[in-house]
Amino acid sequence: MVSPPHPLASLSIDETNQARDVVIDAHPGASIYFRHASLLEPPKAELTAFLDAEHSGNLTASTPQPARLAEVKYDAIERGSKVPVYQEAWVDIGQKKVVQHELIDTEFHASLTFPEFDTFVEVCEKSPLFQQKIKEFKLPPGFEVVIEPWPYGGLDSADENRRFFQGLIFAADASKGNKDTNFYPYPLPIIPIMDWANQEIVRIDELATGGNNDPLDAKTHKEGVLDHCASGEYVPELLKGGLRKDLKALNVTQPDGPSFAVTDDRLIEWQKWRFRVSFNAREGAVIHDVHYDGRSVLYRLAFSEMSVPYADPRPPFHRKQAFDFGDGGLGHCCNNLQLGCDCLGVIKYLDGVIVGADGTAQKAPNVICIHEQDNGINWKHTNWRTGRAVVTRRRELVVQYIITLANYEYVFAFKFDQAGGICVEARATGIVSVVNIDPGKTADWGNVVSPGALAQNHQHAFCLRIDPAIDGHKNTVSYEESLPMKISPESNPNGNRYEVRKTPVTHSSGLDLDPLAGRTFKVQNLDHLNPISGKPVGYKILPPATQKLLAAEGSIQYNRALFAQHHVWVTKYRDHELYAAGRYTLQSRKEQGGLADMCARGEGVRQEDVVVWSVFTLTHNPRVEDWPVMPVEISQVNIVPADFFTCNPSIDVPSSKNDASLLANGCGDCGEEGKSKL
Amino acid sequence: MVSPPHPLASLSIDETNQARDVVIDAHPGASIYFRHASLLEPPKAELTAFLDAEHSGNLTASTPQPARLAEVKYDAIERGSKVPVYQEAWVDIGQKKVVQHELIDTEFHASLTFPEFDTFVEVCEKSPLFQQKIKEFKLPPGFEVVIEPWPYGGLDSADENRRFFQGLIFAADASKGNKDTNFYPYPLPIIPIMDWANQEIVRIDELATGGNNDPLDAKTHKEGVLDHCASGEYVPELLKGGLRKDLKALNVTQPDGPSFAVTDDRLIEWQKWRFRVSFNAREGAVIHDVHYDGRSVLYRLAFSEMSVPYADPRPPFHRKQAFDFGDGGLGHCCNNLQLGCDCLGVIKYLDGVIVGADGTAQKAPNVICIHEQDNGINWKHTNWRTGRAVVTRRRELVVQYIITLANYEYVFAFKFDQAGGICVEARATGIVSVVNIDPGKTADWGNVVSPGALAQNHQHAFCLRIDPAIDGHKNTVSYEESLPMKISPESNPNGNRYEVRKTPVTHSSGLDLDPLAGRTFKVQNLDHLNPISGKPVGYKILPPATQKLLAAEGSIQYNRALFAQHHVWVTKYRDHELYAAGRYTLQSRKEQGGLADMCARGEGVRQEDVVVWSVFTLTHNPRVEDWPVMPVEISQVNIVPADFFTCNPSIDVPSSKNDASLLANGCGDCGEEGKSKL
Structure with missing residues (x-):
């Protein structure tokens, strides 16, 4: 059997x-x-x-x-x-x-699918309305049109409740004879809109191309709209200056194999950690049932949502706001990861399963990769009496997945360390979204990153869902602040004391960071005391200190992403309640069933089955350096033990010398001298 | 010649x-x-x-x-x-x-030297007063006293202006027969004080060992004061449970040698970066004359100061406040770095020179190490039309030095990346400072991390001195905030716009972070405009959002470290003005000639030769997991180009596949299957 x-x-x-x-x-x-x-x-x-x-x-x-x-x-x-x-x-x-x-009530829209996007492109290409518009632009010779499908964004009024698709339009320089020539430097100032029910282009929005001193609705440019744009390539064979030639190989080798084990049913064991990983079409990779050294830490860990609103005030850009998990299902966008490209060392890949429009299962190959990495020193001490140094390195196990959303990519990683900590990381990369801007103009709502290409200011609001199980499922969240105290003869005679103030979270609620007060959030199990400190066992959750979503209160962007109005939310667990902005985000006008609604239940969360949602928002006012593909911007949430263990859990990590390390010789060219071991 | x-x-x-x-x-x-x-x-x-x-x-x-x-x-x-x-x-x-x-005016004290510390230990050991006190404690059999010299801290009154040394006293379990047994778990509640002029122990401060419900000055414990303490070892041969056995080797190899070159006079060239590194007794490693691709970025970069005040309100702990650069000269504390221990790969070590009491130069071997590391993905984009992914890795050049200050260590690193960025990192590790606490008691000003050992709450206020030279020496600092805007028909009809507000710093001053406003600091050269964006060329400085120093305003701890009252200081350059807390910190009662004084000159700093000082303060309320040696706490200041270049400077990094990466087989034990390349 x-x-x-x-x-x-x-x-x-x-x-x-x-x-x-x-x-x-x-x-x-x-x-x-x-x-x-x-x-x-x-x-x-x-x-x-x-x-x-x-x-x-x-x-x-x-x-x-x-x-x-x-x-x-x-x-x-x-x-x-x-x-x-x-x-x-x-x-x-x-x-x-x-x-x-x-x-499902027609008020809500199903998340979009790639086959729908394909249909949109076909319909758009055939549309006489669209063809006519393109003609008016007089594209440079050899250029061909590229249609990039996008979700329509929040509906301006509930009355127009149809299923729409829109497209950002670019042109590619086909004369280069390379299908991977970058088309984003050539944005065309139109957005065609398709009604899904009729599968026809119902409207083409014309985009303003003006700058600071123009009215917001000025459509100041038309013919030769790409004439002032310039190439911006990233594929190596098209790079004008060629590749740099002085980067020598750096290899990560594990002669004895990896330290981790992955079973067929995706139980992962590594350095006292034991957890499972799954993959689904909405969230991508999910971490389950996390234990360290036999003790329960988390029940479930996954990114829940991300909203990316754009700040260009000119209509229709107020509708430019993607929900990358809810709108299309992030699992559908996961990259097929490649050995030697997306990570180094000894790597285990996991496949996912998604479905096509006919419901037939499709293998999504290599959507998750697992590998180990070295992250510098973990702990060190030198005994000044004897000069003896003991130093251990920080080995990490990385569970990584990468998504491509049209122009943009995100590298997500769950990184487990040997000291009982988990670092959840999001790296933003890819190509920033640009619109056409007239020659010589600039605009306060973006930055000209390539001639004629304005990269619009925007934010990335991420929500990480943390379902803790600190020595069991009944947990309590509190925050701790370190606050100055006045000088007082009894309690602070010399003014050096500061107060560590603890505030328990009693009811489901949205809470904010206060970095200047050193506010940190802890999840504790009040029924289990640390035998050394006498304090409840717990973990700290350390989100980055970011802004909230900046769209004006009451705006549709704001209302659709209420989850991004607090940094930390605490809710009482309910089965299948996984989505920070609610189940249905596509074309939503307000967040429904999201964090604000969950909290409105006002449930008690003291020693209950709680869920902690960590929201961090990268405000991205693009730099010229982000073009044509941006170097990663890295955000991290750290989840670290706080009186959970009875000592440093990594104190037993071997401090062995790495025999493969070599001395460089003086000139940087590692000759025979450099190759001999010290 | x-x-x-x-x-x-x-x-x-x-x-x-x-x-x-x-x-x-x-x-x-x-x-x-x-x-x-x-x-x-x-x-x-x-x-x-x-x-x-x-x-x-x-x-x-x-x-x-x-x-x-x-x-x-x-x-x-x-x-x-x-x-x-x-x-x-x-x-x-x-x-x-x-x-x-x-x-030098006798108001100021010269920084201490290790020979002075040695003298203190000798004097203390011989002191009948000290010997008598130790006898009273009735140490467990086989224990011997360890004297740990410390700076005396801020003088309580200007009248007592003598040169003092003090010692924290511990006991080591010599019966273990291992000179590296950890003595910190056994703190004795006395602090002997030596007058340097007479070289005699003039006083022994007795420390309270009570907890929350005791008066601050309660000396509640005496005989058998170590009987409730417990061993806390970290050297591998003394670890009770032994070492974990399932960590397999991870090697970094560079078969073609490193990509960097270091000349005899310490010019370092790597991936378009060109800079020099020097070493001095006060600051440790210093980075000079930093250029990228032939363009000037920084004139000088170094850590300037660090102050570590403790928050235990019981005298004499208000004097427990080290200035790790000013008090003793950080360069004197640098570790002799070891191949295969303090970093991996192909490594270049640099020696330093310090002097002994007789003025004779001593080689301080291997105080700086230089190596390359891989830090994951740098940029990636997949063309959704063709499926082609281009991905580059983020190679970094690390200039690292590590210091030991009695119980504690810091790992400092300047990390250069290929995208024109510099990440300055401080890792705090080592052994947290503990004092004896009575059995069963706890205290709000610390955490019991080992039986009988209270780790006192404290802060680490770091100051990084950045002397920019963005395309020249005349630079301007400003900060930028991203702020919500009200809905308005003309400028923000749909509420999605936010304002990017720029504020130039016109006069030398101390400024604060405001993470919820997204405040970022930029150093720009207003005379050089980026040809793409039209904005001044510049670099962003991104310090971590931390607290300030928490000691009460007007307290000696506060007054000595005024530099830690702002996150970012901007001053006008003066030759030899390098020290955030002033030249003389030992036993100081107030900061003199430090950042507050520099700013008080009120100099104009618009397109002047400016210096930017980044202060970040780690509030450290110890966890049990920090014992006996704490896993690193990592703080980073990022210095990244902002419209300095005309595109992503790392766009020309090769996206070559790494051939040394291997597939793991399913069971995690890399057998023959795992070793074959895909």
């Missing part, structure tokens, strides 16, 4: 196809357009019972196995109808039946 | 000894106690003339060579006197004469 998949294993190709079949069977004669199929994770109560048995070594054939459920999202045009109806079903794979089914 | 040393080359052993001889000759018959001898860097005007000639390729034998000057600090007891007089001389090495000499 084949044992069932682990309850946290992502749906297999077979399971996904079975779910498809169940949905098709449930709609006889209907035409079905599939959008999403991924594991619906078991309710926490069920899963926890299973995991407890697993961790205590009591897993047997009779241990109750949570049902394998697929969450399937699709449009169905029933027999005799012409209207696609968006709906969602939970399919029990074992029972081969739909166990829950929901017609 | 031997060419003269480069004007920025640190003093050689020979030059240092020549300076010693000149000083000795200047005081015939005197007894001289040397404290410091390092290069006095040339005045900027002279050095700049030389460097300009160097950079333009016009360096000839007739180029004026700035004089080689040694700054020598020493006490002299003149013939017939018994009183040591502290003084400082500038010695012209070439002319073999003192060109400037200053008797």
